[in-house]
Amino acid sequence: MSSESVRVVVRCRPLNDREKAESPEAVLSVEPQLCQCSIRRPGGQGDPPKQFTFDGAYSGEHSTERLYNDTVCPLVEGVTEGYNGTIFAYGQTGSGKSFTMQGVSEPEAQRGVIPRAFEHVFGPSSQTKNTKFLVRACFLEIYNEDIRDLLGNDTKQRLELDTGNPSCEQHTE
Numbered sequence: 562m563s564s565e566s567v568r569v570v571v572r573c574r575p576l577n578d579r580e581k582a583e584s585p586e587a588v589l590s591v592e593p594q595l596c597q598c599s600i601r602r603p604g605g606q607g608d609p610p611k612q613f614t615f616d617g618a619y620s621g622e623h624s625t626e627r628l629y630n631d632t633v634c635p636l637v638e639g640v641t642e643g644y645n646g647t648i649f650a651y652g653q654t655g656s657g658k659s660f661t662m663q664g665v666s667e668p669e670a671q672r673g674v675i676p677r678a679f680e681h682v683f684g685p686s687s688q689t690k691n692t693k694f695l696v697r698a699c700f701l702e703i704y705n706e707d708i709r710d711l712l713g714n715d716t717k718q719r720l721e722l723d724t725g726n727p728s729c730e731q732h733t734e
């Protein structure tokens with residue numbers, strides 16, 4: 562897995578109470594060792610499940626800490642060595658993107674990828690004597706194909722996709 566420059570992992574969140582009440586039958590199962598998840602058609606007892614294979618698969622039992630250590634940590638480590646790295650969370654509304662990226666402070670194991678990455682980059686363990694680091698950051702939202710600069714003066718302003726995003730440079734630290 563480490564030789565791939567693009568890795569795709571899936572994280573399946575647990576059902577919430579409403580979903581459990583609506584559909585007590587579990588149709589999803591995750592096999593982390595095989596990096597697979599499989600989905601059964603509701604009511605289709607005899608049908609074989611549809612299987613999907615990724616570079617990593619996490620179920621509702623797995624914490625963000627585990628996902629970070631397995632999947633994100635090597636990438637952030639590469640960033641501290643000067644490589645570019647991107648974590649891109651993709652999924653429909655309610656699938657757990659914010660939970661994974663921003664997270665919750667309690668329990669500690671569910672702190673998000675963003676605060677963990679910040680700690681990784683700026684925390685005491687990454688401080689090196691006689692070495693200067695330049696960190697450039699931008700924070701963009703893509704929603705319904707509109708792009709907004711969340712660090713810009715007007716966070717409601719829509720940016721053009723094909724002209725790049727020069728305003729990002731203003732937020733260099």
Ligand SMILES: Nc1ncnc2c1ncn2[C@@H]1O[C@H](COP(=O)(O)OP(=O)(O)O)[C@@H](O)[C@H]1O
Nearest residue numbers: 574575621652653654655656657658659660661
């Ligand atoms: N791995 C998880 N474990 C427990 N609860 C989760 C998990 N992922 C998401 N949730 C919960 O599911 C709901 C939707 O998640 P959220 O991150 O807001 O979705 P999104 O940002 O993709 O729209 C939230 O209430 C969140 O706390």
Ligand SMILES: [Mg+2]
Nearest residue numbers: 655658659660
């Ligand atoms: Mg969200």
